Amino acid sequence: MGIHLERALLFCTLLVLTHGLEIPDPDHIDYIRQQAKAVINTTVSLKCGSSMPTLFIWVFSKTEFDSSEALAYNYGLGPKTLPLANTLGDPFLAVNTSSLQIMQIQAEAEGIYTCQALYDTDKGPRVTFYYTHLSLQGQQNTAKGSGSV
Template sequence: MGIARIFLLLCCFLLVFVHGLDIPDPDEIEYIRQEVQATVNSTVHLYCGSHMPTLFIWVFSRPGTERNEPLAYNHGQGTKLMALASTLGEISLLTNTTTLVIEGVSDEAEGVYTCQALYDMDEPPKVTFYYTQLRLQDEEERSRGSGSPPPESD
């Protein structure tokens, strides 16, 4: 499932669950790129903004593929975790946030995690894509002190 399909899925959620919502012009969509480094069996937090959106979906893409696989979403009826999530480690979302937590990171967890968030505000709605590249480093790299930067704020 490509980015265009995921965006279409998000838009469908919007139309079904948020009656009367106007979808923003694609030129008004914000794209935020982040990079996080982790080691196998560690715990990592992937951020999707500092405010809780109206709707969101997390997808995962393995290196060398364009296939995006859904991990978790909330379309206004509670958070759902998808089956793929269990192959990457123990996946959860922090309560009342969009922060994706992977405990016991598996060697299959390296890739791009994309969170697509819709903020329905009094102003025109805002859609933000958070692309987080998760890179696995070996213990030697970790001991040299390379770490992940703090998340970018909105």
């Protein structure tokens, strides 16, 4: 179940939202794995490819759990973030990109972020899954020169 069920559900969601857009060969879906590290209370930028997809959805799951929840999406009507995203920090989708940025990132944000991107190309539609494992470190030390002599 787990990650394979997540892929199937997200894939079906995008196909329904595209109103009948057919993927010629689902076996040719791309899967990209990435690592990201951040310090609690700083900003992290999670990438979803190098070009803007036609449609995309960001999903989050805690490392130790199989369940996933939607965080943000853009189905062609402008980017939207969902309430879960606010529990992880101060999220936003950068303008004209599919990058998810989280400012003041919280400890709860450690986990796996999946961006499912649908690209409408001249050669037909293409789907890419970007899996990013985010690891967090303790709070950033903002005090300078505060050591003992």
